[in-house]
Structure formats: structure tokens, C-alpha cells
Amino acid sequence: MTSTTAASPVLEIHDLRVDFRLAATTVHAVRGVSFSVAPGETLAVVGESGSGKSATALSALRLNPEPPCVYAGGHILLDGKDLLTRGERELGRIRGADLSMIFQDPMTSLDPLQRIGSQVAEVLRHHGGHSRAEARAAALSALDEVGIPDPERRYRQYPHELSGGLRQRVMIAAALVARPRVLIADEPTTALDVTVQRQILDLLVRLQQRHGMAVVLITHDLGVVAETADRVVVMHRGEAVETGDVHDVFARPEDPYTRRLLDATPRLETAG
Structure with a gap:
């Protein structure tokens, strides 16, 4: 647990309302949060x-997924900019x-046909400014930072070759490699x-x-x-x-x- 900070919020959600409009009904999933x-x-x-x-x-x-999801009201502010x-x-x-996210089940979130190192490096390649070698080095560093042993070997493996705990660490590495706020x-x-x-x-x-x-x-x-x-x-x-x-x-x-x-x-x- 961290110490409570007096810093300005980086993410603010105001009166968020989320509906899922289905064929026979509308589900009001989020109501003014x-x-x-x-x-x-x-x-x-x-x-x-x-x-x-x-x-x-x-x-x-x-x-x-939009549809059936409809953002019926509210604001999602990242540094004051409304993502909606x-x-x-x-x-x-x-x-x-x-803004990054770790999902519940890494086995369904990771691509089973792609080596895990490539999936971590892809985050940096997607956002540009990194050569292939730079992205690979940053991915290896991220795998090491989250406590994955022998990151050079793990980099070349596929998700099914890792335990559930290691797969979750890969997800964390991918989520943090670009240093989100x-x-x-x-x-x-x-x-x-x-x-x-x-x-x-x-x-x-x-x-x-x-x-x-x-x-x-x-x-x-x-x-x-x-x-x-x-x-x-x-x-x-x-x-x-x-x-x-x-x-x-x-x-x-x-x-x-x-x-x-x-x-x-x-x-x-x-x-x-």
C-alpha cells in the first residue's frame, strides 16, 4: 500500500453511464459512477x-465492444482530456x-501463436520511436523486472510453455514496458x-x-x-x-x- 497522495488526479471518471443494448433488452451496466x-x-x-x-x-x-455497448453519459478524463x-x-x-491494463486470464489475452518476447516488444514497436533491437532490449529488461527467470530463454517461448504465474508476469511486463502513468x-x-x-x-x-x-x-x-x-x-x-x-x-x-x-x-x- 502506498501513502495517500495529495497530487492531482491523473484519471477521473465522472457520472459514467454504460449501457449494453441487446436485441430484447437494455442492460444498464454502469449507472453514474x-x-x-x-x-x-x-x-x-x-x-x-x-x-x-x-x-x-x-x-x-x-x-x-461498441455495439452493443453504448456510453450513455459521463466523462473519462486522462489529464483532463475526455477519452469518450x-x-x-x-x-x-x-x-x-x-493507460494500460492487466486482464484476468493471460491465456486468453496472450497470442498463443506468438513468442512472448515479441508480444512484450510489440507494445513499444506499436507506439513508435523504438528500433527492433531497442524494443527487444526493453522487453528483456521488462521480463527481468517482473521476476521471470532466464528472460533470454523465456523470450523465445510460447504462452503454453509457461505456468499460469509466469504468464501473468508476462502480462504485467507487457502492460508496464512503455511506462504508463x-x-x-x-x-x-x-x-x-x-x-x-x-x-x-x-x-x-x-x-x-x-x-x-x-x-x-x-x-x-x-x-x-x-x-x-x-x-x-x-x-x-x-x-x-x-x-x-x-x-x-x-x-x-x-x-x-x-x-x-x-x-x-x-x-x-x-x-x-
């Missing part, structure tokens, strides 16, 4: 499945460079066993502290929130029902849903 995150700060967005937290996260990079008004070409320059981590440890989950979370904390980036952590795990986040947004049925400092929200939850969510969290009690 607002929050912000500053450099060096970790903001957790927490809620049960279907609460709208992932739809909110994907909206920040405009990755919800930007064209696809400009968004392509922003994704990965200024905002990292969105959408349930980054869901598919991993408990020991590897701890390693990945510790890695994210160290990398954030090293690079001073803002982190938006999407999760349903309140234990993870308590250990890693500065502030928390609690979502329920597409709405942000409570926002505040993690310690304040956990110690004195105001919304009934937040209290139910906390009460449902397993606790290790010691008799006597």
Missing part, C-alpha cells in the same frame, strides 16, 4: 460478480503508453493459486512504488483491498454505493451493502 486516482495511489474497485466493476474498468480504455470523445486512432496511441488491473490473480496470488500482488506493489504510477485494482477480494489499496470504491448493481479511505470504509461502513459484503468475508478467529 464517479471516482479518481492520483499518481502513486492505489484505488480498489470492489464488488460481487455483475456489479459493473469490470465494465467500468474496460470503459477507461474504451474496450467494451477521442477517435480510435488517438485511443490507440494512449492504450499501453499512458495509469495501470488498471482487472482481477489479476483470479486464475492463480494462493501462493502465486501473493507473489503477483507483492510484485505489483513494488513496481508501483518504483515507477510512481496510479493503479486501479478491480477485485472481489476484500483481503486484497485491505492490504494493497489506499482508497476503495464499493460497487453494487452498477452504482458506486460507497467511496473512501480503505481503513475508514472497513472500520465504519456506511452503506448497508458494504456492511453485508464485509460480514460475508471469512475471518480467522482464535478462541480465547
Whole structure:
């Protein structure tokens, strides 16, 4: 967990409303959600499945499929510029460079037919300004930074040749190789066993502290929130029902849903 910062927000979401207009109905997935995150700060967005937290996260990079997704209102501001008004070409320059994302399942996010080193280097090649040799060197450095052993050998391997934990580290390397100012981590440890989950979370904390980036952590795990986040947004049925400092929200939850969510969290009690 980082120290709460007084810096100006780098990413701001104001009154965001996201609909999915299907053939027979319209799903109001996000209903007027607002929050912000500053450099060096970790903001957790927490809620049960279907609460709208992932739809909110994907909206920040405009990755919800349009259609059926329709941005029905609100603003997503990166350094004061509204991403909802930007064209696809400009968004392509922003994704990965200024604003990056780690997805839940690296096996479905990584290209199974492309070597992992090429996939990490491709981020820099896409954003220009790097020769093939420079991008390769930066990718090797990124693989080493996220704790992948023997990065030269791993660079040449394919995703199926790596364990789940190593694949997730590759995803983190790809997300950070261009040094984005905002990292969105959408349930980054869901598919991993408990020991590897701890390693990945510790890695994210160290990398954030090293690079001073803002982190938006999407999760349903309140234990993870308590250990890693500065502030928390609690979502329920597409709405942000409570926002505040993690310690304040956990110690004195105001919304009934937040209290139910906390009460449902397993606790290790010691008799006597």
C-alpha cells in the first residue's frame, strides 16, 4: 500500500453511464459512477460478480465492444482530456503508453501463436520511436523486472510453455514496458493459486512504488483491498454505493451493502 497522495488526479471518471443494448433488452451496466486516482495511489474497485466493476474498468480504455455497448453519459478524463470523445486512432496511441491494463486470464489475452518476447516488444514497436533491437532490449529488461527467470530463454517461448504465474508476469511486463502513468488491473490473480496470488500482488506493489504510477485494482477480494489499496470504491448493481479511505470504509461502513459484503468475508478467529 502506498501513502495517500495529495497530487492531482491523473484519471477521473465522472457520472459514467454504460449501457449494453441487446436485441430484447437494455442492460444498464454502469449507472453514474464517479471516482479518481492520483499518481502513486492505489484505488480498489470492489464488488460481487455483475456489479459493473469490470465494465467500468474496460470503459477507461474504451474496450467494451461498441455495439452493443453504448456510453450513455459521463466523462473519462486522462489529464483532463475526455477519452469518450477521442477517435480510435488517438485511443490507440494512449492504450499501453499512458493507460494500460492487466486482464484476468493471460491465456486468453496472450497470442498463443506468438513468442512472448515479441508480444512484450510489440507494445513499444506499436507506439513508435523504438528500433527492433531497442524494443527487444526493453522487453528483456521488462521480463527481468517482473521476476521471470532466464528472460533470454523465456523470450523465445510460447504462452503454453509457461505456468499460469509466469504468464501473468508476462502480462504485467507487457502492460508496464512503455511506462504508463495509469495501470488498471482487472482481477489479476483470479486464475492463480494462493501462493502465486501473493507473489503477483507483492510484485505489483513494488513496481508501483518504483515507477510512481496510479493503479486501479478491480477485485472481489476484500483481503486484497485491505492490504494493497489506499482508497476503495464499493460497487453494487452498477452504482458506486460507497467511496473512501480503505481503513475508514472497513472500520465504519456506511452503506448497508458494504456492511453485508464485509460480514460475508471469512475471518480467522482464535478462541480465547
